[in-house]
Amino acid sequence: MLGPNGTPFQPDTLQLTGIPGMQTGQAWVALVFCILYLISIVGNLSILALVVRETALHQPMYYFLSMLSLNDLGVSFSTLPTVLATFCFNYRHISLNACLIQMFFIHTFSFTESGILLAMSFDRFVAICDPLRYATVLTNRCILVMGLGILAKSLTTLLPFPFLLKRLPFCKGNVLHHSYCLHPDLMKVACGDIHVNNIYGLFVVIFTYGIDSTFILLSYALILRAVLAIASREQRFKALNTCMSHICAVLAFYVPIIAVSMIHRFWKSAPPVVHVMMSNVYLFVPPMLNPIIYSVKTKEIRRGIFKGFYKSRS
Numbered sequence: 001m002l003g004p005n006g007t008p009f010q011p012d013t014l015q016l017t018g019i020p021g022m023q024t025g026q027a028w029v030a031l032v033f034c035i036l037y038l039i040s041i042v043g044n045l046s047i048l049a050l051v052v053r054e055t056a057l058h059q060p061m062y063y064f065l066s067m068l069s070l071n072d073l074g075v076s077f078s079t080l081p082t083v084l085a086t087f088c089f090n091y092r093h094i095s096l097n098a099c100l101i102q103m104f105f106i107h108t109f110s111f112t113e114s115g116i117l118l119a120m121s122f123d124r125f126v127a128i129c130d131p132l133r134y135a136t137v138l139t140n141r142c143i144l145v146m147g148l149g150i151l152a153k154s155l156t157t158l159l160p161f162p163f164l165l166k167r168l169p170f171c172k173g174n175v176l177h178h179s180y181c182l183h184p185d186l187m188k189v190a191c192g193d194i195h196v197n198n199i200y201g202l203f204v205v206i207f208t209y210g211i212d213s214t215f216i217l218l219s220y221a222l223i224l225r226a227v228l229a230i231a232s233r234e235q236r237f238k239a240l241n242t243c244m245s246h247i248c249a250v251l252a253f254y255v256p257i258i259a260v261s262m263i264h265r266f267w268k269s270a271p272p273v274v275h276v277m278m279s280n281v282y283l284f285v286p287p288m289l290n291p292i293i294y295s296v297k298t299k300e301i302r303r304g305i306f307k308g309f310y311k312s313r314s
Helices: 023-053 060-088 096-129 131-137 140-158 160-166 183-189 195-228 233-241 244-266 272-297 299-313
Strands: 013-015 093-095
Touching (some): 013 096, 023 060, 023 272, 023 299, 060 096, 060 272, 093 096, 096 131, 096 140, 096 160, 096 195, 096 244, 140 195, 160 183, 183 195, 195 233, 195 244, 244 272, 272 299
Antiparallel strands (some): 013 093
């Protein structure tokens, strides 16, 4: 579809959508999203403040946790403007360029989170399988290089997405299916030759989620083998307990992704509300759950929270 001057037609604005079938309950949905954002932002900021303030937390494990919290804040702030505009102010329009920028940041932070979880599994692998070399392997320089490498990998692999979409005409309307911009959603309203977009999108998913999840599973297979070789049952339990927070964070991140993929592949006739709700779970639940998981399961984090609470009361 071409515009008046013979160029591919692209709308000035795209229209965002709330949750299908819930036109009368938008106020309650807005309240739920506000609570989720509040928990996520306050929780992750608290984790960052604790790690900066408490010298006992200046260890590799908590540096990686800080990266995770910082990335989760990025996820929350990437979606917050359009979600609140859609549900709180009923403003559903976004320019094409702004939509592409939001899409880029949402996917970048999502893929970065996968890389951070892989780095955290490597941290647990070294701590349990080679504890004597833990301090020499995971130095501050090594952690910084790993963090910058994860970020650079996400940025470089996601950078072509906006340009690949920008070249396409949008001839199937301008209504998106979410209150934020995602690559698969934009692909549904685009037309023309989208083979390059599909192939590159599949490559990016395999290159990030596929490789990261494979190495996470491999690291835990090696960790389990090392733990089972420990003679003392108490020591085995103690070693496994140090991994529980990370295992819960991995499950909170990958289970929604797998569920969304399975629904898109095997339940294409599912009601639109199912796809929208699962995408919301995929984006909103991990940033909210991660600080809760680490606050409940990690003794040092709990101690820091109680210490800060008693200081504020005194």
